[in-house]
Amino acid sequence: MAAVLFLVVSPASLAGAWMRSGGEYSYTTGMGYVTHSRYFDSNSRPRPAPCTTRDAYFDQYLEYGYSYYHTIFAGLHTTRRSCGGDRRLDGGDLELGIRGRLNLFRNGRTWEAALLLPSGEGASGPSRPGVEHYGLELGLHGRFAAGGPFHAHRYFSTGAEVRLWEGVPSEHFLTYMEYSWPAGSLDLQAGLHGNFSLRNGADGIGWGSESPVDDYDRIRVRASLGQPLGGEWSVDYKVVRVVWGRNMDASTEVGISFGRTWME
Numbered sequence: 001m002a003a004v005l006f007l008v009v010s011p012a013s014l015a016g017a018w019m020r021s022g023g024e025y026s027y028t029t030g031m032g033y034v035t036h037s038r039y040f041d042s043n044s045r046p047r048p049a050p051c052t053t054r055d056a057y058f059d060q061y062l063e064y065g066y067s068y069y070h071t072i073f074a075g076l077h078t079t080r081r082s083c084g085g086d087r088r089l090d091g092g093d094l095e096l097g098i099r100g101r102l103n104l105f106r107n108g109r110t111w112e113a114a115l116l117l118p119s120g121e122g123a124s125g126p127s128r129p130g131v132e133h134y135g136l137e138l139g140l141h142g143r144f145a146a147g148g149p150f151h152a153h154r155y156f157s158t159g160a161e162v163r164l165w166e167g168v169p170s171e172h173f174l175t176y177m178e179y180s181w182p183a184g185s186l187d188l189q190a191g192l193h194g195n196f197s198l199r200n201g202a203d204g205i206g207w208g209s210e211s212p213v214d215d216y217d218r219i220r221v222r223a224s225l226g227q228p229l230g231g232e233w234s235v236d237y238k239v240v241r242v243v244w245g246r247n248m249d250a251s252t253e254v255g256i257s258f259g260r261t262w263m264e
Contacts, residue, residue, distance in 0.1 A: 002262050013185075016110075016141050017110050017141035017159065018108065018110075018143065019065070019068075019099065019101060020065030021066045021263070022067045022068050022262055023065055024064070024261065025062070025065075025260075025264065026063040026064075026259065027259065028059070029058075029061075029257065029258055030058070030059040030236075030257030030258070031056070031057065031257075032059075032254055033054070033056055033253070033255070034054075034251050035053060035252060036242075036249040037049055037053075037055050038250040039249050039250055040247070040248045040250060041246075041247070042246060044245065046246065046250060048082070050205055052083070054081075054082045054083075055079055055081050057077060057078065057079045057080070058192075059075065059077050059256075059257070060076045061074070061076075061243070062075075068101075069096070069100060069101055072099075073096075073097050073099065074094070074100075074248055075094070076094055078090065079092055083237070088092050089109055093119050094116075094119060095114050095115070095137075095249045096115050097106050098113055098114075102140070105144075108144065110141045110142075111138075111140055111141075112138070112139045114138070115134070115136060116137065116163075116165075117134065118134060120197055130238060131167050133167045134162075134166045135164060135166070136164045137162070137163050137164075138161065138162050139161030139163050139174075140161075143157045150164065153181070154179070154182070155179070155180045156177070157177070157178045158176065159175065159176055161166060161173070162174075170197045170198060170200060171198040173195075174193075174194065174195050175193075177192050178191030185227060186223075186225055186226065187227070188223075188225055188226075189225075189226070190221075190222070191222050192217050192219060193219070193220045194218070195218050195220075197214075197215045197246075209242075216242065216246060216248045218245040218248040219244045220240050220241065220243065222240045223239050223240075225237055229258075232261055233259065233260050234258070234259050235258050236259065237255070237256050238257075240254075240255075
C-alpha cells in the first residue's frame with residue numbers, strides 16, 4: 001500500500017469484481033515510479049514538501065480459481081524509497097485473500113476478505129513502506145455492462161472496502177468508480193479512487209502520509225491502457241495522480257505490468 005500503499009496495497013488494489021474459473025491462474029508482475037514534491041496538509045491545503053520523494057516499486061500478484069465459488073489471491077509489494085538523503089529498500093507487506101460470488105449465476109458481483117501481514121519492517125521515519133501491524137480488508141465489488149446493444153465490451157466497475165488494523169492505526173474506507181471501453185485491440189480505462197480515514201487512530205505525519213496506517217484522505221485519478229501480447233500474456237500501462245488529499249502526498253505515478261492467465 002503506498003505512496004502510500006500500493007498493495008497492498010497494490011497488493012490490494014489489483015483485486016476486484018472478477019472471479020476466476022476453477023483451475024484458472026492469473027499472475028501479474030508490475031513495476032513503476034512515484035514522485036512528489038508537494039503535499040496536502042491537515043486542512044487539505046497544498047504545500048511544498050521538505051524533500052522530493054522518489055519511489056520505485058515492484059509488485060507480484062497471483063490469483064487462483066479454487067472453485068466456481070471461490071478465488072484465492074496473494075500480493076507482495078516491494079519499494080525502494082528515496083527522500084532527500086534517506087534511502088530504503090523495503091520488502092513490503094503480504095496480502096492473502098479470498099473472493100466469493102454474490103450472484104451464483106453470473107460473474108462480476110463479488111465479496112472479498114483479505115489479511116494484511118506485516119513484513120517486520122518498522123513504520124517509522126519519512127520513508128516507511130512497511131507496516132508493523134496486522135490488517136483485515138472486507139469489501140464488495142461489481143462490474144456491469146455499460147455500453148448497451150450497440151457498444152459491446154464497455155463496463156462500469158465500482159466497489160467499496162473497509163481496511164481495519166490491529167493496535168493504534170487509523171482504519172480506512174476505500175471506494176472506486178471506473179469505466180472501461182475498447183479501442184481496436186486496446187482496452188482503455190479511467191476512474192476515480194477514494195481513500196478516507198475513519199479518524200479513529202494514528203495522526204498523519206504532518207507533511208504527507210507515507211504509511212497506510214496513518215490518518216489521511218485522498219482522491220486519485222487513474223487512467224490505463226491494456227493490450228494483448230498474444231497467447232496468454234497482456235501488458236498494462238497506467239498513470240495515477242493524487243488530485244486532493246489531507247495529510248497526503250500530491251504524488252504522480254506511472255507504471256507498467258505484465259499479466260498471464262492460464263488453466264492448470
